[in-house]
Amino acid sequence: MTAKEPTPSARKTELLEAAYAYALQHGLADLSLRPVAAAIGSSPRVLMFLFGNKDGLVKALLARARVDELAMIEPLQSSATGLPDAVSQVWTWLAAEEHRPLLRLWAEAYARSLVEPDGAWAGFAESTVNDWLAVFAACQPEPERTTDRGLTLRTLALATLRGALLDLLATGDAERVAAAVELQVAALGSPVES
Amino acid sequence: MTAKEPTPSARKTELLEAAYAYALQHGLADLSLRPVAAAIGSSPRVLMFLFGNKDGLVKALLARARVDELAMIEPLQSSATGLPDAVSQVWTWLAAEEHRPLLRLWAEAYARSLVEPDGAWAGFAESTVNDWLAVFAACQPEPERTTDRGLTLRTLALATLRGALLDLLATGDAERVAAAVELQVAALGSPVES
DNA sequence: CTCCTGCTGACACGACTGTTTCAGTACGAG
DNA sequence: CTCGTACTGAAACAGTCGTGTCAGCAGGAG
Numbered sequence: 294m295t296a297k298e299p300t301p302s303a304r305k306t307e308l309l310e311a312a313y314a315y316a317l318q319h320g321l322a323d324l325s326l327r328p329v330a331a332a333i334g335s336s337p338r339v340l341m342f343l344f345g346n347k348d349g350l351v352k353a354l355l356a357r358a359r360v361d362e363l364a365m366i367e368p369l370q371s372s373a374t375g376l377p378d379a380v381s382q383v384w385t386w387l388a389a390e391e392h393r394p395l396l397r398l399w400a401e402a403y404a405r406s407l408v409e410p411d412g413a414w415a416g417f418a419e420s421t422v423n424d425w426l427a428v429f430a431a432c433q434p435e436p437e438r439t440t441d442r443g444l445t446l447r448t449l450a451l452a453t454l455r456g457a458l459l460d461l462l463a464t465g466d467a468e469r470v471a472a473a474v475e476l477q478v479a480a481l482g483s484p485v486e487s
Numbered sequence: 488m489t490a491k492e493p494t495p496s497a498r499k500t501e502l503l504e505a506a507y508a509y510a511l512q513h514g515l516a517d518l519s520l521r522p523v524a525a526a527i528g529s530s531p532r533v534l535m536f537l538f539g540n541k542d543g544l545v546k547a548l549l550a551r552a553r554v555d556e557l558a559m560i561e562p563l564q565s566s567a568t569g570l571p572d573a574v575s576q577v578w579t580w581l582a583a584e585e586h587r588p589l590l591r592l593w594a595e596a597y598a599r600s601l602v603e604p605d606g607a608w609a610g611f612a613e614s615t616v617n618d619w620l621a622v623f624a625a626c627q628p629e630p631e632r633t634t635d636r637g638l639t640l641r642t643l644a645l646a647t648l649r650g651a652l653l654d655l656l657a658t659g660d661a662e663r664v665a666a667a668v669e670l671q672v673a674a675l676g677s678p679v680e681s
Numbered sequence: 682c683t684c685c686t687g688c689t690g691a692c693a694c695g696a697c698t699g700t701t702t703c704a705g706t707a708c709g710a711g
Numbered sequence: 712c713t714c715g716t717a718c719t720g721a722a723a724c725a726g727t728c729g730t731g732t733c734a735g736c737a738g739g740a741g
Binding site for chain 2: 453485
Binding site for chain 2: 697698699700701
């Protein structure tokens, strides 16, 4: 589909990886070329040459973050035994301390794409919702998957995980939030009638 | 407690209100003094005089947004008949089209305070979590309110609403998200055992 | 050797940033 | 009237922003 760069040029991916590590620590909001270039041992000139302009760099960083995201959720499609199990597995990943910088970056990009629908952030929030809903759909058993109730169930699963993540990132209270997620997992296992 | 400004000076509140309306439309991320001053018929000089510096203005805007937030959830403490009812009432407010600018601003401030814990955004995310949890606690019946399970239930209620809000802001699919919230309301009404 | 492609350094341009300085004006209190 | 408080305008400060320009380097292909 989008065959803009068939061979991203070793140097480009190398610098992108370094810039990605920098963005994980400093955020994307007030990212500017000179500081990031200095931090990764490059220059604004080179970043412009490789990514076209700042928007190109930001887009590449967002795409790079999405790779990490997809690398986490895609294996679920075969390993999870059902929607409750998928939610449980995702939560253990979300709650891990080492993923917090990535998740903060994710939250930042998500919110920004809501406020500023144009530019480099365009469509980030919507695409990530669709990514997760599709994966959760793949985790549901066949009769349920295609029903309206199946759609509602995975929407609820996604909402709970996202909300719990926001809570965890803000308060760091892993125990309280984990208990809420576990309760939801149990409820998804034996749901009430609609 | 914080008696910094006993009489906020009519002119100050007037300009704050105008700047707040501007921020609702343009976001807080790349807010700068000259454009906002021009939009509200003022000057950077006056904003500096009244709010000290840019951080003071942003803090004032965040506090102003929080007033709107509290004005919505506080009445629940007396009107809601229980946690499920509270969730249901909050959702109808969150889902209203006219509140979307405020909620986008809220999401932006929340994410920003996660990435940049210092500065004007400091503590926004955490305080809003605590605000809501306290209100939901006040909506719970007495035996449940003080138990660990009560805390878990309102944490789950909050997470679901926040996650559903994120979904709605990104996709605009009010039907699908509303169905998920309603399912959660029903589940909170007849919850499974822990 | 030459040429060409990928990458890089140094520097300057105009625009914009938050903030400061110096100057006021309007107005109620005494 | 005089004074002090609240507010405002014009201009400039030093700094950073993204970007463009002109040059030059390495190294493989012919």
